Amino acid sequence: MPAYQEIIDALRSAVSDTGLITDPADISAAALDGRGRRQGEALAVVRPASTEEVSLVMKTAAAYGLSVIPQGGNTSNVGGATPEPGASAETARRTLILQLGHMKRILNVDTVNNTITLEAGVVLQDAQKAASDAGRLLPLSLAAEGSCQTGGVIAANAGGVHVLRYGMARRQVLGLKVVLASGEVLDLMKGLRKDNSGYSLRDVFIGSEGTLGVITEAVLALEPMPRSIVSAWITPHRLEDVETLFETLEAAFGPGLTAFELIGRTPLESLSSVTGMTPPVSLSDWQVLLDVSDWRRDSDESSEELEGVLAPLLENGLILDGAVSRSESDREAFWRCRETIPSAVKREGGNVKHDISVPRSSLVRFIRETSAALEETFPGVKPSVFGHYGDGNLHFNVGPAGVAFPHEEAVHRLVHDRVLAEGGSIAAEHGVGSLKTQELKRTKTPEELAAMRALKLAFDPDNRLNPGRIVEI
DSSP, X not given: OOOHHHHHXXXXXXXXXXXXXXXXXXXXXXXXXXXXXXXXXXXXXXOXXXXXXXXXXXXXXXXXXXXXXXXXXXXXXXXXXXXXXXXXXXHXXXXXXXXXTTOOOEEEEETTTTEEEEETTSBHHHHHHHHHXXXXXXXXXXXXXXXXXXXXXXXXXXOBTTHHHHOSHHHHEEEEEEEOTTSOEEEEOOOOSOOOSSOOHHHHHTTSTTSSOEEEEEEEEOEEOOSEEEEEEEEESSTTHHHHHHHHHHHHHGGGEEEEEEEEHHHHHHHHHHHOOOOSSOOOSEEEEEEEEESSSOHHHHHHHHHHHHXXXXXXXXXXXXXXXXXXXXXXXXXXXHHHHHHHHHHHTOOBOXXXXXOGGGHHHHHHHHHHHHHXXXXXXXXXXXXXXXXXXXXXXXXOHHHHGGGHHHHHHHHHHHHHHTTOBSBSSSOXXXXXXXXXXXXXXXHHHHHHHHHHHHHOTTOOBSTTSSSOO
């Protein structure tokens, strides 16, 4: 391998002194995953300021045989954005962490085409604000939106709370600029809603978790800003009543039902214990947080209509309690409770995480039967369930840490077996990363895995881009 200083000098010429990090403490911080559980090692951290600099970095990495791990906000829950713990010293000396945070320009907001063009390092919350300032809605919304970066959101094909109405990240992406492992740049930035001219190369990189190329710019679709959004926090009588509640609201509001979150008692207890925050209704085994968006009525009219739909359900005992927002501050308070759950659980010690999806019609049975099996097999564990009931995706986590972590692999196996039995997915919105590559072998056919490997090798024949993620080469 070439001398260390030769490689460092070559990288410095690509990104300048301010874009190259060689201090061991800073490298170590960048190589620690967002959950604080997986510490890796790397040669250096590079922070390019443009697509051109990313291209130079990739050409340098190719010349010296270096692996590159693209990193956005480092919010991955599946080991997707940091070096693998326990790698050899030789592997560490051949690994770069490529951070996109210096590329944070919003390039254009087009209110006629309803698009926003931005660099990959733009924090999602900043992109949302730029859209809002122009009277438009960027519907991607995640608990980590204050720190996750749009390039990472696209690379993971993230979901969030509005998938029910607006779909996953893939649905918002109209164009990409991508730097390949060779350093070549693919400019796919047309931003068209209709383009049937051959293979859709853009779609290949969405959800690829940095294994096929480095996303540096994107064109995202915007939506009209609703005139009003009303939130409600509801206590169903039983878990089974959530199905009727959802069907009733969907029948009443159609696509206006833009979020429908199911939250169990355990994550709300963690929230209260760590932060003192409580939902606007009394704690119960199951609660629902929902949004109804309206492009015609103001908030007062929308609140009254929602209350009118909920009133019969309250009268017949299908729901026991509820609170409907009367102001934007009410809505923000409702959603702050929901979005603070992950950080509260992390501060409490964490848990064994699962990001699963099953058909919505199977969710209640899955929760009941899987929870019972876990509690019987691992005495003392408590499922901590919350997530996006409306699109069939739950964060089916298992704690407390001291009880669950010693059985982590067995807990994963039990939960994933039951997901597969329901025809579901073990990676609904967080991706595969390195933590689920072995499990993916159980969920994909040999033909699917072979096709995925062929795709990986077509774009990255030397397996240098985020190696070990999604598929093993």
